[in-house]
Amino acid sequence: MPPFQYIEAESLDDAVGLLAESGAAVVGGGTDLLPQVRDGIVAAERLVGLGAVPGLAEISESGGGLVIGAAATIADVAGHSGVRRRYAALGEAAGGLATPQIRNAGTIGGNLNQRPRCWYYRSPLIPCLKKGGDRCYALAGNTRLLCVTGGDRCYIVHPSDTAVALSALDARLETAGRGGGRELAVGDFFAGPGRDLQRENVLEPGELVVRVILPADAPERSVYLKVRERESGDFALVSVAAALSFDDSGDGGAVIGQARVVLGGVAPVPYRAVEVEEWLVGRLASGVDPAEAAALVLPNATPLPQNGYKIPMARNIVKRALASLLGNE
């Protein structure tokens, strides 16, 4: 393990200042970062922790919604009563990811910013494109776990479960950096390899995520489903977060107001199934056939040689997620 320094920032300004220097990286629980430092995939001489910055490890009510500090642990998010009540998809995503140990140590900021699991990226022996290398080794190799859409020279899937749920819940992220802070929708935060091969989001160097904001008007019903190879400590083969809100149709029925259907495990970013969302909006809830909606998922997918199975898998779990939200199982 290369030696490094660990500093706990005392304030946000302090953190921003410390991160402005080269060789510095922000660290949450270190569950993703430290193995990469150990294996020489990420070079970091100074790790800056946020846990001591006032408020950043907390989850609080605000304006009818919730604000989650970036240093709040995944276990705290999963166990928070407000999250479970109002933002079920997030609670389910957080409560079921990784292992109890990782949920206790890992933070929401770290989870959203964790690096891809593609084993060509993770192997210290392979100089893949994402690490500034010469090519994607996965294309000629094993593509079973890679994306079926959105790849561009690099074919990772984004590994975060909470990102998928937050996207469906219309959450926003607040950042801080040298040039001040900004607030952006989760959907605008993540960015695929077409934009930057070496990063998975739009953060500038030295910029960090400070808070996650869950809006008061997020769709009221949501669910998170995930297919994986083992019951604990495993990333999604495919996952879905679906969120619906309902309006009164005027004659006693319910009409779908907002609809968000977001997939994990299929693309380099949380993937919004907009075709399904558009199809759902305005329909009478009782008249929706989940299978018909799910058939619209991933219309333009371009699976790699070994991952075509993800497409029927994705359609099947979207169908199941909608059925459970609509009560039409």
Add this chain to the structure above:
Amino acid sequence: MAIYSAIGSSITRGEGPDKVTGKSLYAADITLPGMLWGKALRSPFPHARIVSLDTSRARAVPGVRAVITAADLPDSLVGRRLRDMPVLARGVVRFAGEKVAAVAADDPAAAEEALLLIDVEYEELPPIFDAAAAMSPGAPALHPAMSSYEGLPQPPSGINNVFAHITWGQGDVAQGFAEADLVFEHSFNAQLMHQAYIEPHACLVSAEPSGKAQVWVNNKDPYALREQLAAVWGLPEERIVLHPCSIGGDFGGKGSFMDAPLCYYLSLHSGRPVKMVMDYIQELMAANPRHPAVMTIKSGVKRDGALVARQARVVFDSGAYGAFKPTVYLRGADHLCGVYRIPHARIDSYMVYTNNVPKGHMRSPAKPQVVFAVESHTDLIAREMGLDPYEFRRINLLRDGDSSPVGHQWREIRADETLRRAAQSAGWDTPKPAKPGTLTGRGLAITDLSQGVGRFAARVSIGASGRPKLHMAFWDTGTGSHTVLRQMVAQELSVPVDEVDIELLDTSEMPFSSGSGGTRVTYTAGQAVVGAARELRRQLIRAAAPLLDSPEEDVSLHSGRVVVGPSPQRPAYYRTIAIGEVAAHAPAANHGEAGIVAEYEFASEPPDVTSFCAQAAEVEIDPETGAITVTRFVTAHDVGAILNPLLHQGQVEGGVIQGLGYALMEELQTEDGHISTLSFGDYKIPTSADIPPLTTVLVEGASGPAPYRSKGIGESANIPVAAAIANAVTDAIGAPITNLPLTAEKAMTAIKNRESGN
């Protein structure tokens, strides 16, 4: 009858508290004054010629004390039996991860830095990764000098890259197929699996100026390793001393020499003790995992379901070398015809060189692979014939008086009873649970495992403290064997188990003993320990008789005392003396202290009984995601006396869980000879959330060859698991999956193919 009944009690592990409090010393914990750290440079290519190797820049790194390549070593090969592996690659590398150079430095960082500065020029050679393809005449011959290697089981058969072609069988297969009404043939694939022990390989070697080598290594077979090291180092065995250390998990993987031969040369060249510890990337990339296998079985059956002929073939991918196999081939391949009465049977097993990682032993070597094949084949025949797989098995199972397909003749064949108990406990004759939207299935599998043999030397002593001590040079790999051996001493000397101590000696202090493995320990080590304890008991009684003023035949042991009770001659006579006091009267024996010592050596014979294990699995498959959930699992074992129910059950449960990982998820993925699953995030072993409710059925009453008529239990539970689950999956889907592991993705494909009628 002894008052303390040590045998049969659930005694917890003696070393447990030290392990959980961090007191136990593992090889990586040992330090010597002046010790350096050793690191190896590994080949990035699966097959290449080494054009040039320049270590000058590495030598200049501050803190570096030695940099060595093959040019610095004697031209000698190493192996557990087959000596085909160079300590450092000489002129050619044959797998990605092969060691080509090594550094010893003051600290690990300096050694790592030096590795990066070793300049190697390679010229890539055409590699071969597929074992079957490697056998074809046109494939590159990876070991042109094969016939000159020491340790081949027989002269090479002449098939390209095959270094062991072993056959088993009986009868005349051609005649058998001529008698058959129906013939079935199926092929199966089993994957590359890692043992996933917690503790990586580690060693510390000190090449002393006196010419002696002191070695600490987490190898479970110290005397065998000493022979291997003596052969490659060119030292007499007496000059090599292997010291005891704790072993953090084995599962068959800790029998290979790994870095120990190399570490000695680093020590020799630096003049300092050197420690090498593998990290988990190296472990997953280049240790000694379980062999992948490609298997084809053809069976001839009578219309009534009786098997008449079976022809089976297995090709094992040995990888670049055969050096990590103690028998060169895998004996367990003799299970490829199953536990059935088949008059005409033949097995051909091929051990093939490829440019993949070299394979070694893993828990019941070859058996999980071949039993997956033969037990899946058994179900597929039953399905195709419209027979119940349970009934089909019962028609053909071995019974008393039968000879196994490879000619074993056992007494007390309890195959049918063991299978019946498993089926009964799984509710085989009740309807399968129906759950809307899911596919459910049940499957059975059965195998046998007879205990391995070996030699063992044990010494038991007793001094004035009265606490018996067991001395041996035998390390517990984490199975609890030390605890069971202490129970035996306690039983024979009628003292409580916690009064029996163990003193682990180094290899210079005891005669040869076989290490842990092959379900041999309770049998072989057990008989030696019981032998030594009984001898000590005789000596105690002999020494006590005059002190008690009684003839020896009136004297016995009770509760840690030597006792003389009333006899017809002396009706009111009762005297006792503590065993420690008897020992205190004895002349100096052990390290100059007063006491009594007894030593016993035992060489075991292949037992005339085997042990059956039958399992039943129930699965639920989500047809929309392919997710396979094992909802229920039954494991039934043909056992003798149970010496320690807690440890016995530990082996059963651990075996089932390891088998479940093999069945459902564990696979070292390789691409062109490179392992891609280089962490435990990618190489998935089951978590507690994946474990189904487990029912263990002990079919007691057999008489095993181990002390107190017991049988070993270390391996059998992990053997049929994959087959039982695969058969349940086939039952659920209505179509088989013939390659392990059984993933969601394969289940989806099988469901799709069945629906589209392929």
